[in-house]
Amino acid sequence: xVLRRVRVLLPLSILMVSGFMLxxxxxxxxxVDFVAKYEPxxxxxxxxxxxxxxxxxxxxxxxxxxxxGPSVCGTENPYEMSAALGGRISMKPPxxxxxxxxxxxxxxxxxxxxxxxRQYYGQRVAEVTVAASYGCRAMNxxxxxxxxxxxxANALDISRFTLESGEVITVKGGWxxxxxxxxxxxxxxxxxxxxxxxxxxxxxxxxxxDHFHMDLARHGRDGLMRICK
Ligand SMILES: [Zn+2]
Numbered sequence: 048x049v050l051r052r053v054r055v056l057l058p059l060s061i062l063m064v065s066g067f068m069l070x071x072x073x074x075x076x077x078x079v080d081f082v083a084k085y086e087p088x089x090x091x092x093x094x095x096x097x098x099x100x101x102x103x104x105x106x107x108x109x110x111x112x113x114x115x116g117p118s119v120c121g122t123e124n125p126y127e128m129s130a131a132l133g134g135r136i137s138m139k140p141p142x143x144x145x146x147x148x149x150x151x152x153x154x155x156x157x158x159x160x161x162x163x164x165r166q167y168y169g170q171r172v173a174e175v176t177v178a179a180s181y182g183c184r185a186m187n188x189x190x191x192x193x194x195x196x197x198x199x200a201n202a203l204d205i206s207r208f209t210l211e212s213g214e215v216i217t218v219k220g221g222w223x224x225x226x227x228x229x230x231x232x233x234x235x236x237x238x239x240x241x242x243x244x245x246x247x248x249x250x251x252x253x254x255x256x257d258h259f260h261m262d263l264a265r266h267g268r269d270g271l272m273r274i275c276k
Pocket of ligand 1: 259
């Protein structure tokens, strides 16, 4: 089995476990063990995205140097996204994402979040709070679990939406909050399922009670299955 971009500079303990690799130590950012499998589609997809010109570099979407290092984590051509829709919606703190995520985040904000904010609050969204983007860790921080899509910069967690008026809608407080908060948050959650292959929110489990998780993982045999919970 060949691992992508593994440069063994740090001591990595590697155990073969039924086709997976159990890795311990992931750069210097995490001590959590995880299992990861070599998945060639990731590089193919990233290259195709970059070649397609789907991501336009702006003051708000900057190319960054490769993420990862001596592990399976990371991506070779990540971007730092500090705002969407030409700067109209700030993303704080900026998200580190691989190419295919950027246009999907833009579409979700433009086609789902903005219309929902106009419909239910009569105003635009000024800012979304990024609870997590790139992070080399196991799913749900559970030792021994599969490497999270966050480990590939292929996932984004959003915990709150700030409107132009300054009003803040949090996933944690609003999911069971006022009628308007509930409708807005369910609309943007359900709408995300059109843009991402995995969408998890408070209905999924307690780990997601305070944010929406969105990623572009491949699910199922053909990779086309979607998870929307
Ligand atoms: Zn997440």
